[in-house]
Amino acid sequence: MSIEVRHVTKRFGGFVASDDVSFVAPEGQVTSLLGPSGSGKSTLLRVIAGLEPPDAGEVYITGSDATWVRAQDRGVGFVFQHYALFRHMTVAENVGFGLVVRKQKRSEVRARVAELLRLVQLDGLADRYPAQLSGGQRQRVALARALAPRPRVLLLDEPFGALDARVREELRAWLRKLHDEVHMTTLLVTHDQEEAMELSDRVVVMNRGKIEQVGSPDDIYDQPATPFVAEFIGSTNRLEVKLDGDRASVEGHRVDLPPGVLQRDGSGESVAWYVRPHEVELRLVSGRGAIPSDVVRIMRLGWVVKLELRLPSGRVVLVQQTREQVDELGLAPGDLVYLALRGAKAFPAAYSI
């Protein structure tokens, strides 16, 4: 029940939405297509669903070539960002639509609709019209409708994009729970990295119609394969580093190679280190490998405290500490503080996004 995309290319005029893309969404898992808008992830999903024909390449669903199978015969469940519920039908009619058009018996349709409405916890709303529901309820109806004909795979196109933050989080947790019950091969398109990280077993990071990296949520966070992934997933600071033999210097200050960075990384004399906000340690006194900086701003977000520090060159670095750490140092804006790197990921400096 896997989805396999092989060398799919799709152009719209001169714009290449999907450029020779290949990946696999394994059976029974949730795979996310994650990328900024315009990265081609939605196009790819529509190609898989049969809503757009690819210019080249093949789509395999459950091991068989579905590239030229009509959308209505593909057996995919598709959930749209803006629900796309049939506005003139009740909730029950919406959910039953996929069964009615397949000419299933009335009693079977009724039983399956009831079963799905229970699954998405909307039992009492069968006779309502979509306009009478909240956004979160509509999206659950859309999900029930997509699942009703027992599709082979489930495709979700920015399913929570139109909802407000709290509903989005609730639905996300609920969807993950639902998946753990149903175990359907699921492909989710999102631009929200938190959503992708929380829901997926596997993340496919896309940029400009190409795949940047495929891996588990931990993989892409801890081991970004490209500077794009390092910058797109979580926040990060880019520091330009000069290498001279076995010495490294940042902004003219000699530093030790942080853990995770090898001498050969970058291999030229100019590399960039991508340092996560929490991979920085702050000190009040100068010492080996410490870079001086000014505290510009302190943002207290409960347990987490974010600090903006300005290096002598004027470059601003974002640092994240716990409240305890900051209180211990007694920092205030304008203070001088020294930062030491606790980790980084090195890439050639020539790269720019």
Place this chain on the structure above:
Amino acid sequence: MPSSEATAAVRIGARPPLRPGAALGRVLLLLVPGAYLAALLLAPLFAVVRAAFAHGPLAFAAAVSSPLALHAFAMTALTTAVAVVLNTAFGLAIAWVLVRDDFRGRRLLSGLVDLPFAVSPVMIGLMAMLLFGTGGWLLPATRALHLRVLFGWPAMALATTFVSLPLVVRELVPVLEEAGIAEEEAARTLGASRWQTLRHVVLPTVRWGLLYGVVLTTARCLGEFGAVLLVSGAMPGQTETATLLVYRLLEERRDAEAHAVAVVLATASVALLAAMKLVESRRNREHAAEGAA
């Protein structure tokens, strides 16, 4: 959409109290268009009705139930029926193509659809004569089929169809545009064929717009005169529609009978107008109910 909600709230909310001078202004504002419409629309209607019954209800009944009058009503019904059926089917197809397809010449096609409104019906009649009359381009084809087009009901129906072509299309295009394509795509991924999608998703979505277009088309067809006059030959009892009959009766100075037939036509139009308003209010109510769906 908060802005539309806000305007809706303003519309529903109570009117603010008026300044003393403003009340007079409002009365004037109502009176002027009221008088204008009364003079232009109601007075002639009243005059026609009065004239129709000038010789009493029996004369009226005799005028509208004479064999020639009945035949004229039947011809009007026939040409209208053909035009409505054709323009509903093809209007749906044209609107669909204009909204859902992107191709070279789409704007040109969109402009062409409005041509019947821009061109005088008399010219349309002339064009039909050039196509189907003596030496016309299509005459050999219709001859081969033993079909008498010009001066027969086919040409009359064709001219009426042509004249009323844009109405259904123009009603449907904005409705289809607003509905968007997502519901149709959803239907396809759920296993619906094109036919099932049309029947279960598209038609219910556009039903009020379509009905409104059909009613408008019917009203336009009932009143068609110029194009039909030219292509029919206006032969009494054969190719004479109700409007043509009114014209001939007036020419023959049988005013009372002409008025009687005209009153029947006007009654049909008023009934259609009422139907139109009913459709409109139902549509507005459902739009409000379907709201942001």
